[in-house]
Amino acid sequence: MRSLFLMRSEHVRSLGWVRVKLLKNELGPRFHYRTMIRMHHLVKIKP
Secondary structure, eight states: OHHHHHHHHHHHHHHHHHHHHHHHHHHOHHHHHHHHHHHHHHHOOOO
């Protein structure tokens, strides 16, 4: 069960990165930087 949860969290994280890449392409690097900070605080991801 624990490994399944970890796999699911990794999947959600990868989807988040895809979404960030799309935002970066559409809105530019400045907005992307702010989005990265926001996601970092929400998801607690390591750079």
